[in-house]
Amino acid sequence: MSHVAGFLGAGQKPSRRLSDAQSYWSAEAAPGWTENSHWRSGLGETNWEDVGKEHLAMFEQFARALEVSTHPDVVIDWGCGGGANAVVFAPITKRKYIAADVSGESVMECVRQVRAVCDTPTGQSIIDIAEPGRTVEKLKTQCDLFLCTYVLELTADRDEALRILRLAERLLVSGGMAFIQVKYHTADWRTRGYKRNYRRNLSNMTTFGIEEFWIASAACGLMPKLITLVPRNSLDSRYAYYALVKP
């Protein structure tokens, strides 16, 4: 019954979902937390390594096609979790790799994992989930690559997801790329974001139509250039990856 209510749009208020998200990600002892945060210990070695390898291969394909450097100067990993992306993206980063997450524990774990594989200087940023703009102001830096995977589906709603895109636009240099993954919905209404019971449905909270996100990105000031769909992988299903470029 609760799922049906969620599907039909009778979800909880976005403010309630946001506060549930805040309390979930800040309590490391919560059930499934290390797995949901993509820590090496929670996801398991193979899945954890595959996340980074697959994303790096996709990024390099996008970058070559768009004639953007495959060795960015500064990277921000927004929602870095346990560093599955960081261990492959930090070694190709020339100047600085910034680990940003709503969880301070994950930021520290991400940096630990980076230090185990390379000497790329790191930055650390704890995102205020309710006021992420403040985090961006404090960063006082710009990046060539804004990396955000397995995060937008966890946001409280479409507005929160798009707010992150607008922050990406602020953080990127002109010509820089946002490499963004979203969970997409199809014509089947059951694939839409659930909008309630954050803990139970966190990875299905916010979904986009494939074209909807393309158009919304442009409205946030990022030009959508390329897309790759992954209908299913070993973790979940219905993922769309976008290469968005700041004009």
Ligand SMILES: C[S@@+](CC[C@H](N)C(=O)[O-])C[C@H]1O[C@@H](n2cnc3c(N)ncnc32)[C@H](O)[C@@H]1O
């Ligand atoms: C599934 S993990 C993904 C980690 C990494 N990006 C990856 O692809 O392996 C989700 C991470 O997003 C963080 N997160 C959740 N909501 C967020 C938000 N609104 N903004 C930024 N990070 C968020 C969580 O703390 C968690 O570390």
